[in-house]
Amino acid sequence: MYIESLNLKDYRNYQELFVEFENKVNVILGENAQGKTNVMEAIYVLAMAKSHRTSNDKDLIRWDQDYATIEGRVKKQHSSLPLQLVISKKGKKAKCNHIEQQKLSQYVGNMNVVMFAPEDLNLVKGSPQVRRRFIDMEIGQVSPVYLHDSGQYQKILQQRNHFLKMMQIKKQSDLTMLDILTEQFIGMAVKIVLRRFEFLRLLQNWAKPIHQGISRGLESLEIQYKPSVDVLDSLDLSKIVASFQEKFEKVKNREIERGTTLFGPHRDDILFFVNGRDVQTFGSQGQQRTTALSVKLAEIELIHAEIGEYPILLLDDVLSELDDYRQSHLLNTIQGKVQTFVTTTNVDGIDHQTLKEASTFEVVSGDVKKLN
Helix, strand or coil: CEEEEEEEEEECCEEEEEEECCCCEEEEECCCCCCHHHHHHHHHHHHHCCCCCCCCHHHHECCCCCEEEEEEEEECCCCEEEEEEEEECCEEEEEECCEECCCHHHHCCCCCEEEECHHHHHHHHCCHHHHHHHHHHHHHHHCHHHHHHHHHHHHHHHHHHHHHHHHHCCCCCCHHHHHHHHHHHHHHHHHHHHHHHHHHHHHHHHHHHHHHHHCCCCCCEEEEEECCCCCCCCCCHHHHHHHHHHHHHHHHHHHHHHCCCCCCHHHCEEEEEECCEEHHHHCCHHHHHHHHHHHHHHHHHHHHHHHCCCCEEEEECCHHHCCHHHHHHHHHHHCCCCCEEEEECCCCCCCCHHHHCCEEEEEECCEEEECC
């Protein structure tokens, strides 16, 4: 799949923008603070209905305006699909093929993207929250059911936390109600944990050979899911539910004392091991970067395997963060099969055939011009 055109209105620093792209590498050149990352972000938001840079939608609306509009046309194997997202201070409205979608979980997945930005190098060494966000976003792209379940889980978690807070300050003492909320909570939590196990197993299958290739056969990568409840992905559903119930009984009094939920998918983590050693703790910066790159390239292949089409790849100012060897490996992998967007201040020093054949755009003060 690839995006044929992008139309922005009152988005970030763009009053109006219409630009057409080719199904190959598109390089977006520009000095800092001119708006090149905003173009990249807009493509990401059109696909995911949320930004990778901010959780506040108001940041996406141009100064003094009430709403922002992103429109794009996505070309797939058998169709050409118009998408539209309107972002206002009250929320978001999404249209696919001119039909308004009742839920964003129904909209996400019509266009698939993989983003690789400097902050993604923190996937390995950053906080567990970064890794949880990564896994939720990626599964959500290929599984609307997971997106829905994840939303339901967050609602029940909020209700449960509110009730625990009421118990903590002695405004509530109904243990039966806590049990009911816990039963609902565990029901959704188990679905999420099982899907994450499955996804990470698939991701590892793709990432392991990619990592071996980048490390010239010297390193073996293993990805492990680390749930906050002691379960194994080989366990059946009833055993996982029993493990969650057992955990609840153990931490119930502490949860009431602290007024918050102390277990569940919102406290889980992902671990990366290279040659049996935890990369986050013991890996060199080079190993951490190779691991992040391997995972991103594996994502591309995993999405292709799941939906039968390659996603769009967004490389936001990341080439300059990689050494020549990793740059070449990345560009060789995508060559000729993945529509790719590259933002950079200049392409000097990146000597690769893929970039020589790319479409090049220049961004100056929110104005985008095609150079070739």
